[in-house]
Amino acid sequence: MSISSFSIAITGAGGSGAVTTGLILLESMAHYGFYGLLNRSSGPQIRGGESAVFIRFDDQEVLSVNNHFDYLLALDWFNIERFIDEIPLGQSSVVIYDSNAGAIPEVLQKSQAQFMPIDFKTLVKTIHKGRANMIGLGLLANTISLPFASIETSLNKILGRKGAEVINTSAQAIRLGMTTQQEAVSWPVRSLATHIEANKARWSITGNEACGLGALKAGVRFVAAYPITPATEILEWLSPRLEKLGGGLLQAEDELASINMIIGASFGGVASLTATSGPGLSLMLEGIGLAIASETPVVVVNVSRGGPSTGIPTKSEQSDLNIALYGCHGDAPHLVLAPLNIADAVNTTFWATGLAEQLQTVAIVLCDQFIGQSRAIIDQVVVPQWETSRVTEKKEHPQNDYQRYKITENAVSPMSIPGTPNCLFTADGLEHNSKGTPSSMSQDHIEQLKKRQDKLLKFDYGTQWAKISGSGTMVLITWGSSSAMVQEAAHTLKQDIKVIALRLLMPLPVEALVKELRNSKKVFVIEQNQGQQLFHYLHSYQSLPVDAHSFARSGPLPLRPAEIVAFIKEQL
Amino acid sequence: MTLPIKPKAYKSEIKPVWCPGCGHFSVLSALTKALAYLQIPKHKIGFISGIGCSSRIPAYVNSYGFHGIHGRGLAMASGLKAARPDLHVIVAGGDGDGFSIGGNHFIHACRRNMDMLYIVMDNQVYGMTKGQASPTTDPDWVNKLTPHGSQLRPFEPLGIALASGASFIARGFSGDPSAMSKLLVEAMEHPGFSFVQVLSPCKTFRPEQVQWKQQVHTAFAESTDDPILAAQRIHGDDGMGTGIVYQNQLPVWSLPHDTHEDTDIDAIEAEFLL
Ligand SMILES: Cc1ncc(C[n+]2csc(CCOP(=O)(O)OP(=O)(O)O)c2C)c(N)n1
Numbered sequence: 069m070s071i072s073s074f075s076i077a078i079t080g081a082g083g084s085g086a087v088t089t090g091l092i093l094l095e096s097m098a099h100y101g102f103y104g105l106l107n108r109s110s111g112p113q114i115r116g117g118e119s120a121v122f123i124r125f126d127d128q129e130v131l132s133v134n135n136h137f138d139y140l141l142a143l144d145w146f147n148i149e150r151f152i153d154e155i156p157l158g159q160s161s162v163v164i165y166d167s168n169a170g171a172i173p174e175v176l177q178k179s180q181a182q183f184m185p186i187d188f189k190t191l192v193k194t195i196h197k198g199r200a201n202m203i204g205l206g207l208l209a210n211t212i213s214l215p216f217a218s219i220e221t222s223l224n225k226i227l228g229r230k231g232a233e234v235i236n237t238s239a240q241a242i243r244l245g246m247t248t249q250q251e252a253v254s255w256p257v258r259s260l261a262t263h264i265e266a267n268k269a270r271w272s273i274t275g276n277e278a279c280g281l282g283a284l285k286a287g288v289r290f291v292a293a294y295p296i297t298p299a300t301e302i303l304e305w306l307s308p309r310l311e312k313l314g315g316g317l318l319q320a321e322d323e324l325a326s327i328n329m330i331i332g333a334s335f336g337g338v339a340s341l342t343a344t345s346g347p348g349l350s351l352m353l354e355g356i357g358l359a360i361a362s363e364t365p366v367v368v369v370n371v372s373r374g375g376p377s378t379g380i381p382t383k384s385e386q387s388d389l390n391i392a393l394y395g396c397h398g399d400a401p402h403l404v405l406a407p408l409n410i411a412d413a414v415n416t417t418f419w420a421t422g423l424a425e426q427l428q429t430v431a432i433v434l435c436d437q438f439i440g441q442s443r444a445i446i447d448q449v450v451v452p453q454w455e456t457s458r459v460t461e462k463k464e465h466p467q468n469d470y471q472r473y474k475i476t477e478n479a480v481s482p483m484s485i486p487g488t489p490n491c492l493f494t495a496d497g498l499e500h501n502s503k504g505t506p507s508s509m510s511q512d513h514i515e516q517l518k519k520r521q522d523k524l525l526k527f528d529y530g531t532q533w534a535k536i537s538g539s540g541t542m543v544l545i546t547w548g549s550s551s552a553m554v555q556e557a558a559h560t561l562k563q564d565i566k567v568i569a570l571r572l573l574m575p576l577p578v579e580a581l582v583k584e585l586r587n588s589k590k591v592f593v594i595e596q597n598q599g600q601q602l603f604h605y606l607h608s609y610q611s612l613p614v615d616a617h618s619f620a621r622s623g624p625l626p627l628r629p630a631e632i633v634a635f636i637k638e639q640l
Numbered sequence: 641m642t643l644p645i646k647p648k649a650y651k652s653e654i655k656p657v658w659c660p661g662c663g664h665f666s667v668l669s670a671l672t673k674a675l676a677y678l679q680i681p682k683h684k685i686g687f688i689s690g691i692g693c694s695s696r697i698p699a700y701v702n703s704y705g706f707h708g709i710h711g712r713g714l715a716m717a718s719g720l721k722a723a724r725p726d727l728h729v730i731v732a733g734g735d736g737d738g739f740s741i742g743g744n745h746f747i748h749a750c751r752r753n754m755d756m757l758y759i760v761m762d763n764q765v766y767g768m769t770k771g772q773a774s775p776t777t778d779p780d781w782v783n784k785l786t787p788h789g790s791q792l793r794p795f796e797p798l799g800i801a802l803a804s805g806a807s808f809i810a811r812g813f814s815g816d817p818s819a820m821s822k823l824l825v826e827a828m829e830h831p832g833f834s835f836v837q838v839l840s841p842c843k844t845f846r847p848e849q850v851q852w853k854q855q856v857h858t859a860f861a862e863s864t865d866d867p868i869l870a871a872q873r874i875h876g877d878d879g880m881g882t883g884i885v886y887q888n889q890l891p892v893w894s895l896p897h898d899t900h901e902d903t904d905i906d907a908i909e910a911e912f913l914l
C-alpha cells in the first residue's frame with residue numbers, strides 16, 4: 069500500500085530525545101519530498117520534562133491536524149496520560165513501545181490500536197553510546213519505507229553541532245532500527261508515495277519565525293519586548309537579524325515599557341513592533357490606546373495561549389479576540405488581523421505592518437501557539453507587492469503652521485519625523501486639535517474621533533480581508549489557526565461549501581461579508597474558544613443570519629476536522 | 641555671549657496650564673536657557689513626558705515632543721533614543737509620574753544609562769489630581785486621601801538613582817533658575833543617563849513650600865565619581881542640598897548599530913530553504 073498522508077506522534081520522558089527525533093523525521097521527510105506540520109507539547113516542567121511531538125505528513129502542503137494518529141512511538145510511558153488527549157488513536161494505529169517500560173498504561177488499553185513491543189534496552193546495548201530514540205526513528209523510517217539517504221542530510225543539519233561521533237552513533241542506531249523492523253515484520257510496512265516537483269523551492273519554518281520574517285520584509289527595524297511563552301521565539305529570531313539589517317531589539321523591563329518604547333521609536337520614524345501573549349497584551353492596553361490616539365503606527369503580535377490570567381502558557385487557544393477588539397478604553401479604532409496558518413503568517417504580518425504604517429495606527433496581529441510554535445514544510449512564500457510606507461511631511465513650515473492632525477480627504481495626515489526642520493509638533497494622547505494642542509472642546513473631540521475612525525473605514529483593504537474558498541449555500545466562517553481544520557472539514561463533507569477564513573477582523577469588512585453570505589442557507593461560525601467570541605462579534609454587526617450556528621470550544625486541544633464535521637452533520 | 645538661537649525661540653506659543661506661581665515655570669525657563677546655551681537645533685530635540693502638571697512641559701518647548709501616558713515617559717524615550725541615537729532626548733515629569741507609577745522604568749533607565757536627560761520636577765505632591773501624597777511626601781503630611789498622612793518614609797530619588805546605575809545625579813531648585821540652568825547644561829553635556837531632581841514647589845497644594853527658598857542650600861559644589869562618597873553625601877543631606885552629587889563615565893547603552901554585517905533580507909529568507 070502506498071501512503072501519501074499520515075500522522076506520527078513521538079512521546080518520551082525528559083532527555084529521551086522525542087523532540088529531536090521528530091525534528092529529524094520532519095526534515096528527512098522533507099528531503100524525500102513530503103510536506104509536513106510538526107506541533108509539540110510538553111509537561112509543566114520548565115526544562116527536561118516529558119515531551120511529545122505530533123507530525124502530520126502529506127504529499128501536498130498540510131497545515132491542519134489530522135483526526136487520528138497512524139503511529140505512536142512511545143520511548144517510555146512516562147506521564148503519557150498527560151498527552152493522551154492530544155493523541156487520538158484509531159483501529160489501524162500502531163503503537164511502538166519499549167517492552168521494558170512496564171505494562172501498557174490503562175489510558176491506552178482502551179484504544180483499539182495495535183501494540184508492538186520492542187526490546188529497546190537490549191538493542192541499545194549493541195551500540196556504544198547508542199540511544200533508543202534513534203533506534204525508534206529507524207523503526208519508523210522502515211515502517212514507512214523512508215530511505216536512509218533522506219535521513220542522512222537532516223541528521224547532519226540537526227545534530228551537526230554535537231559533532232561527528234554523535235552523528236555516527238545516531239546513524240548506526242537508525243540503521244539498526246530499520247533492520248530490526250524488517251526482521252520483526254510484526255506490523256505492516258508501507259511505501260511512501262513518490263512525487264513532488266523537484267525544483268519547487270520549499271521552506272522549513274515555524275509560525276513565530278514567519279511572523280518575524282513578515283515584519284522584517286515590511287520594514288520593521290525596531291523591536292522592544294519582554295519575554296513570554298509562546299511568543300519568545302519571534303524575539304529570539306528577530307534579535308540577531310534586526311541587527312544585521314541595521315536595526316535592533318531592546319529587551320524591556322516589562323510590557324508597559326515595551327509598548328511605550330516602540331511608540332517612541334515609531335515616533336522617531338522607524339517601523340516598530342512588539343510581540344507578546346495574553347498577560348503582556350493586558351499590560352500593554354493603555355499604551356495601545358496612546359498609539360491610537362496619537363496616531364503613531366505600531367505592530368503588536370499577540371501569540372495567544374490558554375487564558376485567562378496565566379492560563380496555559382504552552383498551549384493554544386483563540387480566546388484573545390475580545391481583548392484585541394475591545395481591550396482599549398474610549399472609542400479606539402485600530403486594526404486586528406489574524407494569520408490563517410504558518411505560511412500565511414508571513415503575509416499577514418507583512419500586511420499588518422504595512423497597514424499600521426499607512427494608516428498611522430495600531431495593528432494587532434492575533435497569532436496563537438498552534439501556529440507560532442509549530443514547524444512546517446511549506447512552499448516558499450512570495451509576499452505580494454503591498455504598500456508599506458508611511459506618509460510623512462517633508463515640507464518645511466517656517467510660519468509654524470504644520471498641522472500634525474490635519475483633517476484630510478482620506479483622514480490620514482502626513483507625519484513629520486523628528487529631525488525635519490520647521491515641522492515641529494508635540495504628539496499627544498490627550499484629545500487635541502489639528503495642531504496637536506490639547507483640547508477638551510467637544511468640536512475637537514468629535515472631529516478627531518471621526519478622523520481616527522474614518523481613516524480605517526475609508527481604506528480599501530482589497531480582497532485579502534479573507535481567504536474564501538469553495539462556493540455553496542452552506543458557509544463556514546472561521547479565523548486564525550482554526551482555518552486549516554475548517555478547510556479540511558469542508559473537504560471531508562464533500563458538499564458545496566464556502567469557507568470564509570477571516571484575516572482582517574477589525575475593521576470588520578461588514579459589507580463584503582454580508583455580500584458573501586447573500587445566498588447562504590446554513591452558516592456556521594467556528595472558533596477555538598469557549599465564549600463564542602467571533603460569533604458574538606459578527607452578530608453585533610448584524611452580519612450573520614439570525615439562525616447562524618456557533619461551534620466554539622476552548623483550547624488547548626486543536627479543533628479536529630472530524631469534530632467539526634460531526635457538529636455540522638448534527639445540525640443538518 | 642550672543643546666541644544665534646535665543647532662549648525665547650525654544651518657547652512655544654502655547655500658554656502653560658500651570659497655576660500662577662507654580663515652580664514648573666522656572667524649570668521651563670531654565671531649560672530653554674540651557675538649550676540656547678548649547679544651541680541645540682530645535683528639530684533635533686525629542687522631548688518626552690508622562691502625565692502630570694509637570695509632564696505638560698514638552699508642548700511648551702519648541703521641539704519634537706511626545707506627551708505620553710502616566711509614568712511611561714522614560715520607556716518611550718528609551719525607544720526613541722535607541723532608534724534615533726542622533727536626537728537629543730529629554731524626559732521630564734513629576735515625582736508621582738517618575739517614582740510611583742513609573743518607578744520600575746526609573747530603575748531600569750538608570751541601569752541602562754542611555755544618553756538622555758531626565759528632569760523630575762519634585763513638589764512632593766500629586767498636583768494634577770489635586771493634592772495626594774507622592775513617594776517623596778513626608779509621612780505626616782495630611783490630605784483627604786490619607787487623613788493620617790501616608791505614614792511612609794519618603795523615597796530617596798538620588799540614592800535610588802545611584803544604586804541603579806545612573807551616571808550623572810544632581811539636585812536643583814526652581815527658585816534658583818540660573819544655577820539650575822547651569823546644572824541642566826552640564827547634565828546634557830554628560831554622556832549617559834543624567835538625572836536631575838528639581839525641587840519645584842506646588843503653590844496650590846503645598847503652599848508651605850514657599851519656605852524652600854530659605855531651606856535650599858548649595859551642598860555639592862564639586863561632583864564626585866566615587867559612589868561611596870556620593871552615597872554618604874546623599875544620606876548626610878537633608879534633601880534640600882543642591883549641586884551635582886555624582887558624575888561618572890559608565891558604559892552607555894545603545895543598540896549595536898555599527899556592528900552590523902552587510903546582509904540583506906534575501907539572505908535571511910534563504911535560511912529557510914530546505
Ligand atoms: C494610569 C493613570 N493613573 C492615574 C492617573 C491620574 N494622574 C494624573 S497625573 C497624576 C499624578 C501627578 O503627579 P506628579 O507626577 O507628581 O506631577 P505633578 O502634577 O505634581 O507635577 C495622577 C495620579 C493617570 N493619568 N493615569
Ligand code: SF4
Pocket residue numbers: 657658659661662663664693694763767768841842843844845
Ligand atoms: S497644581 Fe501645583 S504643580 Fe500643578 S500647576 Fe498648580 S502649582 Fe503647579
